[in-house]
Amino acid sequence: MPSKLSDYEVICTIGVGSYGKCKKIKRRSDGKILAWKEINYGSMSETEKQMLVSEVNLLRGLRHEFIVRYYDRIVDRNTTTIYIIMEYCEGGDLGSLISRCKRERKYLEEEFAWKVLRQITLALHECQQRVKGSAVLHRDLKPANVFLDAAHEVKLGDFGLARVLHHDTSFAKTFVGTPYYMSPELMDHCSYNEKSDMWSLGCLIYELCSLSPPFTAINQQHLAVKIKEGKFRPLPSPYSAELQELISRMLKIDAVLRPSIEDILKHSRILELSAPKKDRRSSQPDEASANKIQERLETVERREETLKRREAAVQRREDAIRLRERQLEERSRLLDTKEKCMATREKLTEEKLQRAETLLTQYQATRLQLNDRVKELQVEKVYQDDVHPACTGTTPKRVHFALQAPGKENKPPTKPTDPSLVSEKRQEGKAAQLKERLYKAKLRSLALQKEEQTAKYKSKLIMNMMR
Secondary structure, eight states: OOOOGGGEEEEEEEEEOSSOEEEEEEETTTOOEEEEEEEEOTTOOHHHHHHHHHHHHHHHHOOOTTBOOEEEEEEETTTTEEEEEEEOOTTOBHHHHHHHHHHHTOOOOHHHHHHHHHHHHHHHHHHHSOSSSOEEEOOOOOGGGEEEOTTOOEEEOOOTTOEEESSTTOOBOOOOSOGGGOOHHHHTTOOBOHHHHHHHHHHHHHHHHHSSOSOOOSSHHHHHHHHHHTOOOOOOTTSOHHHHHHHHHHTOSSGGGSOOHHHHHTSHHHHHHHHHHHHHHHSOOOHHHHHHHHHHHHHHHHHHHHHHHHHHHHHHHHHHHHHHHHHHHHHHHHHHHHHHHHHHHHHHHHHHHHHHHHHHHHHHHHHHHHHHHHHHHHHHHHHHHHHOGGGGSOOOOOOOOOOOOTTOTTSOOOOOOOHHHHHHHHHHHHHHHHHHHHHHHHHHHHHHHHHHHHHHHHHHHHHHHHO
């Protein structure tokens, strides 16, 4: 009986890509956790629809422990959507694992790289075996298409670009795949076979070790040049020369020189990984091994607790550092404010000092002028006292009566011609003038004294302001 959408419950969305969405689901009948790929085929071209049908048919025909298992498909014609129900891989994909190692700045163990190489090779070996009389090329091997289950076992998936070859000697001619992992023959648009998957597998294992692809460039044209040259950096120092040598053979420009799947499976390190697995299948673990496993689990738990405590301590230190940074920023702002206030006060002080210097200069000039004027007045007074000592007293005027001749009543009186009288009048006029000038000089002296006192008072005020 075909499945229906109502037979499953959507839990969450795992990822979104150009093909559609991948969601985590639960089968209602038994509660099994699965995943489905949700693809809208309504806007697809005929070629894309053919690729979709090819993927479904391939997944249905492939049954292997290292290949994502196909369960069912549901076609919703109303929404032109197909749901491909597959095995759920809890461990994510190798692309996410590589990104996490980049962030944490640590390399993966070499043993894990050999394990991934062996399991992907076994999955490709299954694909290249006859599936209803045909061999299968994956054609899009990359970290994002290699998944991990809960036990970190490899699950090869995403056969959307896979191609069926009807004979082992057949060569495909379609230009497909991800540029970073394309073989030189794909870049040259030449025919290719299963050795192209070997090139992509070599690029994948190289990136798993060095955390970056062997060939990178700013655009596809430069990338094609680097791939055709076939030059890449050696693996980081933690990895052995044995693994470096195998990857170098897989990344040979000439496809004939690359190892086949059988050659890789016959490698000594791959055989070492395969032997213990057969022993585990043939025999049950004894009590001693169970105790060892328990001890290792306890050790791992203790390490996890230690790591958690360290993480908590690091978190506390980070919080303290952030608090200290905030305090330093606040203190810096306060210092900036104080510096601005000090600059303003310095400017005001300089302005006050300039005004005080100007006033002091004016006061000194005024004082010099006053001193000069006082000296002039004092000299003038002494001179007047010395030259005209009688000008301070009062001289009574003398009245003279002139005798007139008889018969001369209407004749006007004549001016006195006595020289002594004329000189006395002149002396009296000069004395009056000197008295008036001396009085004015005294008034000026008093005014100058007042101005001098006022200047002294202002000088004191200015000195107080400067303090």
